[in-house]
Amino acid sequence: MARALAATPAPTVEKLGGSSNARSRRIVDRIATALLWTAASLVVFLLLLFIGFEFVKGASTISWHFLTGSPTAAEAGGGVGPLIFNSFYILILTLIFTVPIAVCSGMYLQEYAAGGRFKDVVQFSAESLATVPSIVMGLFGLLVFVTAFHWHFTALGGALTLTLLNLPAMMRVTQEALAGVPGTYREASMGLGATKWQTVLKVILPSAIGPLTTGVVLVSGRIFGETAALIYTAGASVSYGRGAYDFNPFHTAETLAVGLYQVHREALVPDVDRIANGSALVLLVMVLVFNVVARVVGRQLTVRFTGKA
Amino acid sequence: MVGVRAGKAHRDERIALVVLMSCSGIFVVAIALILGFLAFNGTELFWGDRYSLFSFLFSSDWDALNGHFGAAAFIAGSLVATGLAILIGGPLGVAIGVFFSELAPKRVASAFKPAIELLVGIPSVVYGWLGLTLLVPAIATTFHLPDGDSLLAAGIVLSIMILPTVISLSEDALRVVPVSLREGSAALGATRWETITRVLLPSASSGLAVAVILGVARAIGETLAVQLVLGNAAIFPTSLLQPAAALTSEIVMDMGDAPDGSGFKHALFSMALLLLLIAMGLILLIRFALRRRT
Numbered sequence: 001m002a003r004a005l006a007a008t009p010a011p012t013v014e015k016l017g018g019s020s021n022a023r024s025r026r027i028v029d030r031i032a033t034a035l036l037w038t039a040a041s042l043v044v045f046l047l048l049l050f051i052g053f054e055f056v057k058g059a060s061t062i063s064w065h066f067l068t069g070s071p072t073a074a075e076a077g078g079g080v081g082p083l084i085f086n087s088f089y090i091l092i093l094t095l096i097f098t099v100p101i102a103v104c105s106g107m108y109l110q111e112y113a114a115g116g117r118f119k120d121v122v123q124f125s126a127e128s129l130a131t132v133p134s135i136v137m138g139l140f141g142l143l144v145f146v147t148a149f150h151w152h153f154t155a156l157g158g159a160l161t162l163t164l165l166n167l168p169a170m171m172r173v174t175q176e177a178l179a180g181v182p183g184t185y186r187e188a189s190m191g192l193g194a195t196k197w198q199t200v201l202k203v204i205l206p207s208a209i210g211p212l213t214t215g216v217v218l219v220s221g222r223i224f225g226e227t228a229a230l231i232y233t234a235g236a237s238v239s240y241g242r243g244a245y246d247f248n249p250f251h252t253a254e255t256l257a258v259g260l261y262q263v264h265r266e267a268l269v270p271d272v273d274r275i276a277n278g279s280a281l282v283l284l285v286m287v288l289v290f291n292v293v294a295r296v297v298g299r300q301l302t303v304r305f306t307g308k309a
Numbered sequence: 310m311v312g313v314r315a316g317k318a319h320r321d322e323r324i325a326l327v328v329l330m331s332c333s334g335i336f337v338v339a340i341a342l343i344l345g346f347l348a349f350n351g352t353e354l355f356w357g358d359r360y361s362l363f364s365f366l367f368s369s370d371w372d373a374l375n376g377h378f379g380a381a382a383f384i385a386g387s388l389v390a391t392g393l394a395i396l397i398g399g400p401l402g403v404a405i406g407v408f409f410s411e412l413a414p415k416r417v418a419s420a421f422k423p424a425i426e427l428l429v430g431i432p433s434v435v436y437g438w439l440g441l442t443l444l445v446p447a448i449a450t451t452f453h454l455p456d457g458d459s460l461l462a463a464g465i466v467l468s469i470m471i472l473p474t475v476i477s478l479s480e481d482a483l484r485v486v487p488v489s490l491r492e493g494s495a496a497l498g499a500t501r502w503e504t505i506t507r508v509l510l511p512s513a514s515s516g517l518a519v520a521v522i523l524g525v526a527r528a529i530g531e532t533l534a535v536q537l538v539l540g541n542a543a544i545f546p547t548s549l550l551q552p553a554a555a556l557t558s559e560i561v562m563d564m565g566d567a568p569d570g571s572g573f574k575h576a577l578f579s580m581a582l583l584l585l586l587i588a589m590g591l592i593l594l595i596r597f598a599l600r601r602r603t
Contacts, residue, residue, distance in 0.1 A: 029500035033412065039401055040408040040421055043476075046469060047424045050431070050439055057442065104332035112329060125336040127595075131523075131588040132343060133530025134433075135557050136581045139564070140343050143350060147569075164339050171336075195318045197325040218430070225432025228532035228557070232564055257434045261533055264438070280438045287430040291423065 051284060058281030061274050067282070071259070076271040080279055085245050086155065086253040090234060091223050093159035093249060098170050099216060101163075106174025111200050130168035134228040137165045141233035155253035158234025165229050166219055173215025177208040210302025214294045221290030225283055227257040236262045257283060344585070351582025354378060354575040365579060369545040373563065378576040382545040384583070386460065386553040389546050390535060391528040393464025394471055398528075399521045401468070402475025406520070407505055409476070410483035429473040437537030440466040445538055452550055458540030461549040466534050471524035478523060482516025483509055518598045526591045530584060532557040556580045 069079025105122065113119035132140075138161060145157030181204050189199040205212075235252035236259075246253070254262065260279040263272055354360045360378050364370075368379025409418055440462055449457035486509050494504040510517065540552025541562060554562075560577050567574035 025500055025503070029502040032502040032505075036404055036408040036412055039404045040413065040417075042401070043405060043428065043472065044421055044424045047427055049443075053439065053443055054435075101332045101335055104329045105336060108329035108333045112326065113333075118330070118333075122333045122336050124592075124596075125340045128340045128589060128592050129336060129343075131526045131530070131592055132340075133532070133557065133584050133588060135530065135532040135560055136347065136585050136588075137343070139560070139578065139581045140346055142564070143346050144342075164343070167336065167339070195322045197322045198318065200325075218426070221430045222432075225430070225435065227432060227434040228561060231561060236565075257432050260438060261434045261537075264441075264537065276438060277442075280435050283432050283435050287427060287432070291427055291430060 054281045054284050058277035061278030062281065066278055072269055074268040076269060078269055078275060080256055080259060082245060083254055083256040083259040087224055087255040090155055090159050090253060090255055091220055093155060094162040094223050095220065097163040098166050102167050102170030103174050106171045106178065107200055110175045110178040126168045126171055134165055137161055138229040138232050145233060151250060153235025153252045154250045155234055156249035158230045158253060161229050161233045162223055162226055166223055169219050173219060174212060177212035177215060178204060180211055181207045206305045209305050210298045213301050214298030217290055217294035221287055224286055225257050227261055230255055230258050347582045347585050350578040354572060354579045358572040358575055360572060371543045373573040373576060376572055378572060380580055382543050383554050383556045383559045383580065385546050387529055387555040389460050390463040390467055390555055391525055394467030394528040395521060395525055398468035398471045398475055398524060402472050403479045403517055405476045406479030406483060409480045411505060425473050425476055433531060434533040436466055436470055437534040440534060440538040454550060458538055458552045459550045460546055460553050462538040463535045466538055467528040467531055470531060470534060471527050474527055475520045475524045478520035479517050482513040482520060486512045515598045515601055519595050522591050522595050526588055529587055530557060532561050536561055556584055
């Protein structure tokens with residue numbers, strides 16, 4: 001920081017305070033302010049545009065039949081029920097693996113590790129893991145779960161691949177939630193004679209449960225929409241004939257997001273656009289739902305466990 | 310009694326530490342396995358099939374069924390689409406980061422911030438679909454093309470997808486600049502814009518670099534959003550308005566068709582390895598940028 005500052009020539013009084021160009025400087029400032037406001041509004045505009053566009057295109061598709069019906073092989077009028085089910089099923093499987101591992105490692109890094117080699121290595125590994133592109137993770141899942149384990153395309157293989165993909169984000173969420181707990185809580189608990197683990201488990205974790213839940217639900221939203229990592233691990237077809245709602249983790253499980261990709265790419269049905277627009281709208285609405293749920297539940301839990309609004 | 314309980318607490322403490330450290334160890338094992346598996350499968354093309362690394366990287370002769378595995382067109386496609394995304398999304402993201410850190414009134418920030426979080430949450434395949442149905446036709450009409458699938462479309466979609474990353478990280482980078490620097494600059498008579506461009510941006514430069522690098526990392530690995538709007542033509546890109554292919558889009562398109570054990574499949578794994586190496590390189594670059602700061 002100091003070096004960056006030193007590298008910038010210090011603004012001199014004439015440069016900044018010369019009255020001759022004071023007016024033009026003020027005008028530049030105004031224009032810049034206006035541009036920054038415009039840029040920021042663009043984000044909101046884009047979001048509204050996307051949601052509005054998908055509502056216009058997809059709303060007519062949405063029906064009880066579309067949301068619960070099975071996909072068809074070649075005729076029009078198929079639904080996405082099993083795909084939505086698979087999305088939730090793989091999400092839950094993924095969370096079962098991700099949350100315990102990520103919360104434990106987050107607790108270790110935030111509360112236990114004071115520094116040292118192991119912490120550095122774990123942190124570097126997590127950062128590296130976080131940048132592995134989702135398609136590359138999918139190929140790793142293909143090599144390990146599909147090929148080496150001979151599982152073929154399975155919901156479990158997909159979930160384990162997504163676990164690897166989302167562990168770093170979930171760990172960060174944990175670290176941030178724990179970092180928000182005031183140090184005085186730790187001191188008070190240790191001062192009462194609690195051990196470190198008792199402090200972490202009974203004081204820090206309950207105090208952090210609100211933000212932690214918010215984070216977990218937000219990451220869940222991303223898991224729900226993940227596509228590239230699933231195409232070659234969980235597969236891109238529904239297990240036809242086994243009943244639409246298949247709980248066997250060793251069966252192929254095409255999710256809604258994968259279905260959106262697949263229907264565009266190689267479906268034989270004549271109403272591809274209808275199904276794709278409907279799926280895209282459902283996915284968008286789910287993003288909204290996950291975000292709202294994350295905030296509401298997080299706030300409720302914070303109130304219940306810490307008494308703070 | 311007290312002794313027994315203290316003993317139990319002590320034992321719990323040790324078990325907890327072992328469990329927590331094992332969970333942390335999973336990260337190390339995972340990245341090591343990923344690197345190992347991809348390094349092994351991704352170099353098979355060069356060891357096993359004796360295809361030259363030079364041709365893989367620099368030839369755009371891709372005819373996978375006849376043993377030609379020049380991936381230069383895909384490498385170029387990935388780099389150009391990513392470059393375009395950074396050219397658009399980088400400055401825009403930093404500008405919006407500046408807005409949130411320096412300008413935004415609390416109420417405006419609390420209205421805009423959720424919008425950014427929603428943009429993060431939109432699945433990549435939905436971005437691709439939006440690009441395909443909203444942007445691609447618009448490009449076709451604007452430039453009078455038969456088809457709007459192009460590098461330009463991919464670059465624009467990617468620039469929107471990296472925006473949230475760049476915005477929130479550059480905002481964080483600007484917020485850690487001490488208030489005293491802003492006050493000092495204002496006391497010298499600088500306008501807010503002068504303070505931003507001459508004091509804040511230079512002071513936050515390494516943090517802003519990290520924001521942009523992570524944007525690059527997100528863009529280069531993005532798959533479906535790119536695949537859906539790029540047109541998937543294995544041609545070396547010479548114009549932003551032509552259809553092209555990227556490393557990621559080619560992998561996702563062909564992986565299902567490539568026969569096991571073939572040079573074709575090995576070449577796809579080589580492309581995945583290349584993506585992984587780029588991602589790791591970016592991580593090292595970030596480490597370097599952050600070390601320079603401290």
